[in-house]
Amino acid sequence: MAGEYVIELERVDKSFGDQVVLEGVNLSIKSGTTLVIVGASGQGKSVLLKHMLGLMRPDRGVVRVLGCDLATCSRKELNEVRRQFGVLFQNVALFDSMTVFDNVALPLRERTGLSESAIRTQVMDKLKLMGVDSAAQKFPAQISGGMQKRVGLARALVIDPQIVFFDEPTTGLDVHKSNEIYRLFYRAQAELGYTAVIVSHDVPKIFKLADEVALLADRQIQGPLSPEEFQVSTNRHISSFVESTMGSIYTSELEE
Ligand SMILES: Nc1ncnc2c1ncn2[C@@H]1O[C@H](COP(=O)(O)OP(=O)(O)OP(=O)(O)O)[C@@H](O)[C@H]1O
Numbered sequence: 406m407a408g409e410y411v412i413e414l415e416r417v418d419k420s421f422g423d424q425v426v427l428e429g430v431n432l433s434i435k436s437g438t439t440l441v442i443v444g445a446s447g448q449g450k451s452v453l454l455k456h457m458l459g460l461m462r463p464d465r466g467v468v469r470v471l472g473c474d475l476a477t478c479s480r481k482e483l484n485e486v487r488r489q490f491g492v493l494f495q496n497v498a499l500f501d502s503m504t505v506f507d508n509v510a511l512p513l514r515e516r517t518g519l520s521e522s523a524i525r526t527q528v529m530d531k532l533k534l535m536g537v538d539s540a541a542q543k544f545p546a547q548i549s550g551g552m553q554k555r556v557g558l559a560r561a562l563v564i565d566p567q568i569v570f571f572d573e574p575t576t577g578l579d580v581h582k583s584n585e586i587y588r589l590f591y592r593a594q595a596e597l598g599y600t601a602v603i604v605s606h607d608v609p610k611i612f613k614l615a616d617e618v619a620l621l622a623d624r625q626i627q628g629p630l631s632p633e634e635f636q637v638s639t640n641r642h643i644s645s646f647v648e649s650t651m652g653s654i655y656t657s658e659l660e661e
């Protein structure tokens with residue numbers, strides 16, 4: 406699938422009542438790349454992700470994921486596609502009553518018929534990749550917020566997904582911990598080769614991870630462009646976004 410588009414949105418419209426959130430959105434994401442979606446709060450970034458996940462339906466237009474048109478494919482095909490997803494949202498939502506190990510094992514137990522010993526190998530591999538293997542037998546309340554995020558990341562990746570969706574994955578972490586999470590993403594992607602769609606406010610830091618950056622503004626997608634092109638773009642939406650986030654460039658440099 407290298408070089409193929411794994412996600413394609415064509416002329417997608419979405420409204421809630423009279424509030425138009427997406428209007429004629431076109432977006433194609435290539436296999437194995439990382440797309441970062443940025444935009445002011447309330448512009449519809451999460452709504453856009455939910456369309457890709459098949460959790461929301463467009464009013465008009467087409468959403469195609471791994472070659473499957475989400476509106477017309479069968480339930481079986483849709484489930485097949487969803488099996489290839491790893492998802493990490495803002496609120497990690499680990500299960501408090503389960504150990505770290507069992508939390509990460511859950512997708513394997515639910516979605517595969519793997520033996521317990523195969524599950525153990527896969528879970529411990531991912532916990533090691535995230536540097537939290539020593540916490541396998543702890544409960545979420547016994548580990549730090551940063552470690553919880555890493556466990557969430559291990560859980561999102563444990564099935565070796567083809568596509569991962571991250572919506573604000575570093576919310577609530579300080580700059581140092583966020584950087585650590587981004588470094589882990591980077592390493593995990595190099596190792597596992599998935600396509601990543603990341604919604605983030607962490608501009609421009611997140612650009613280091615991105616192959617391409619797209620801006621959601623005024624109901625439409627601007628770009629995607631390479632991070633370098635994005636930062637000097639003369640597109641009025643993009644240049645005004647870049648200007649308004651210059652403040653955080655200085656802040657993040659100071660904090661480093
Ligand atoms: N299920 C829903 N029903 C009605 N309105 C919704 C629904 N989901 C989202 N919206 C509206 O759509 C708009 C876009 O919401 P969305 O959550 O996608 O924004 P966002 O860009 O992710 O913002 P943030 O950066 O704050 O997370 C908001 O005005 C929101 O109130």
Ligand SMILES: [Mg+2]
Pocket residue numbers: 450451452572
């Ligand atoms: Mg959101």
